[in-house]
Amino acid sequence: MAERGSGAGLRRGLGNRHIQFIALGGAIGTGLFYGSSESIGQAGPAVVVCYLVGGAVIFLIMRALGEMSVHRPRPGSFSAYAYEYWSPRAGFVAGWNYWFDYTVVSMAELSVVGEYVQFWAPQVPAWVSSAVFLVVVTAVNLVTVKAYGEVEFWLALVKIVAIGGMIVGGLLLICTGIGGPPIGVANLWAHGGFAPHGLRGVLLGLVVVMFSFGGVELIGVTAGEAGDPARTIPRAINGVVGRILIFYVGTIAVMVTLHPWDRLGSAGSPLVTIFSGLGIAGAAHILNVVVLTAAVSAFNSFLYANGRMLYSLAQQGNAPDALASTNRHGSPWLGVLVSAACTGTTVLLDYLFPGRAFVYIMAVATISVVITWVLILVTHLKFRARLAADGQRSDFPMPGHPVTTWIALAFLAGVVALMALSPSYRIALVVGPIWVALLLVAHELRRRAGSGRPPRIDG
Template sequence: MVPRKSGAFDSIVEREQGLRQGLSAGQMTMIAIGGAVGTGLFLGSGFAIGFAGPGVLVSYAIGALIALLLMGALAEMTVAHPTSGSFGAYAEHYIGPLAGFVVRYAYWSAYVLAVGTEVAAIAIYMKFWLPHVPGLYWIVGFSAALIAVNAMSVKAYGTIEYLFSSLKIAAIVAFIVLGAWFVWRAPASSGVGIANYTSHGGLLPKGWWGVWVGTIVSLFSYLGVETIAVAAAEAKDPARAVTRAFRATVLRLVLFYLLTLALMLAIVPWTEAGGNESPFVKVMAETGVPYAAGAINFIVLVAALSAMNSQLYITTRMMFSLSRAGYAPALFGRLTPNGVPTAALSLSTIGIAVAAVLNALWPQAAFTLMMSIAMFGAMFTWLMIFVTQIFFRVRRARDASAPLEFRMWGFPFTSVLGALLMLGILVGTVFTREFRMTLAYGLAFLAVLVVVYALWYRRMQPATRAQESL
């Protein structure tokens, strides 16, 4: 295979022109929070608690550290090169075309399937009110509404996501305040309090291996923070928006996740918090506050819709980038007058169809199955972001490039640490019963991508010229 010359990064930016710059810094922050505060927290945390017990706090702390390192690496590259192809475009330019091809498709496939986890979760949440209505009805109805929103314009998407995320943040703050008050006022004989951290098998009832498995789920919860980088191409002031969103998002996510989990474990013993139901709903039911369980179930429903909305946006832009790079048919790189790649959006709804089928055939296992498969592409992408940033720094040092507007602290140690942690978690999935499919599916998928790339490469040069003429 003959390597293709990358050329200046400006050529990548130019071929991805046409998207509207309609997102504010505030909307960028909310988009990142909307992607990361969703089913992973409101439903996935229950599975993580089941794996790690109270040690889930350590699991989510490790996940927060990785997310923090990732955001630093990504913000550094994004401020230098704001484009919708984002980390896929960076991998193409700084590592090679094959890397860009694989990263984009791995990430796209992960989020296509992640959309399926959100709609599978929606079917679970709706059973709280209407247990006898088939989940398929909710999957189709809510999916159609969000597809319509994404087909309008980036401004419409940003507005809806801002509202969704604002509601989630308000609800989480209310949960923290109410939970703290409930724990503070609970009598010693109530079974509520920090004693729950150690009264059911100790702080680490499943040992350190349970904590590590819980970390795998925690990463699924944090996935979505990288959407800031993809959305940067449609921000009004990319450099300011990315740096502001980076700082605000990391702080809020760490506080939201760790505080809510700490309160949750204090109110309900970890042996009762896990399972195929949102632990948030269980906790609110335990407080005895009228209608609290119903209210929080509405919030977790909104959270799933918000995350799904964000994921549809991300998969659409990644497919758009693939098309403009010559790695997908030209149809997916075309824009409507409103600046929306609707063909790419249509293709990115595949995960909804998969979730609908799984929910119809195996309603109890649909969410965990979708999550285990979706996680590979996302975790592989996170690993490659750290690797790409190392190449990015080496290239800039070699070329004596202009100083960076935003620099990640502690380089190269922070980037190497992030890459090693991600590699360890990916390899660790092999030794778990619940996520054994993750790496098996992922390696097979990567092999297929490499073969497809090798066969496609002979005609990619003329295809790329055709894309750039759009």
């Protein structure tokens, strides 16, 4: 289908390695390197269990999205599916919530970039560094999708290799000591027990952990530009979930084994704290490069997704037509620039509330990503009902459907309930319903205004 506006439309230029690393780039970022401080503080060493449980639920959500993506690869992913299988209202809410979600998460990634830079240059205000990276990443997102995929591939590869090296190095310290006495595994229970705050602490830690997994659904967004979605999407989904679990569980397990959980602190990256305390020459500087790269990589992935989501919403008639324009490289340039400008408000937040912006942003991002996952699961239920009514079969069916879909929905409802117990997250329970209500009102206003034209969705 020809695109609206200028340019040549989105192009299928992403291979399997690009798609996997874009999703890894989005998922392995601030939630692991920076936000893990809070989850460790809540659950202690039992945070490893939180990541295992959360990862299992994320796998179910990804399989639900993957089934729809293989059946009908679309720009905008689940927004287009919600529009088609549920209702125009659901497509509107899903698309704009996702855009809001990853604008907010992009702000979280960008807000900590300045703090990582301050590790070397404490005299440089955090907002200045954030502004510089905002401009650079926006420029990357205006090139061809294949070039963007290559950039994100190498950014994600840096942190993945570094995480693997950190896990191996940590295991050597635990088992052999590398020239000194082995550290052993006593830190897992020697400071108040494996779950020092009991079941309540584990459950509260689970809330933060779920935010950490936000970003894996980027695989669905890439389906519209995947070279061979029927082959690449299943491989990417099955592969990326396992790798994320290895990197998350492995990294967190090494962190809480090497260092007493109650001394990791709540400021800065726990990884840098650990290796600085161990006195390994240059390790803290190397790790700070890694966490900085991770945040930039995640921000890069989210800006990519937001530009494509605005493109899809415009094609549905749920956003201004101009947002469906692409440049000569096939990038939805206006959607990218609008998303970048909104993300840039974090620079102002860092200036006005230095050191506190991340906490508030993460709380709002968590409720927003939960809304996204709920919409994916409910849309999947309706998608499967449509397939059954039409006598069609799925090429990549979700295992255990519909029981597993309902289990995932019940789990997400529990996460929302748990947010009420955490002072840091209660604000999200106020912002979330207000945001959904605003979206419903906005859709009703758009419906009444009526553009008089049918949607045009790429296929």
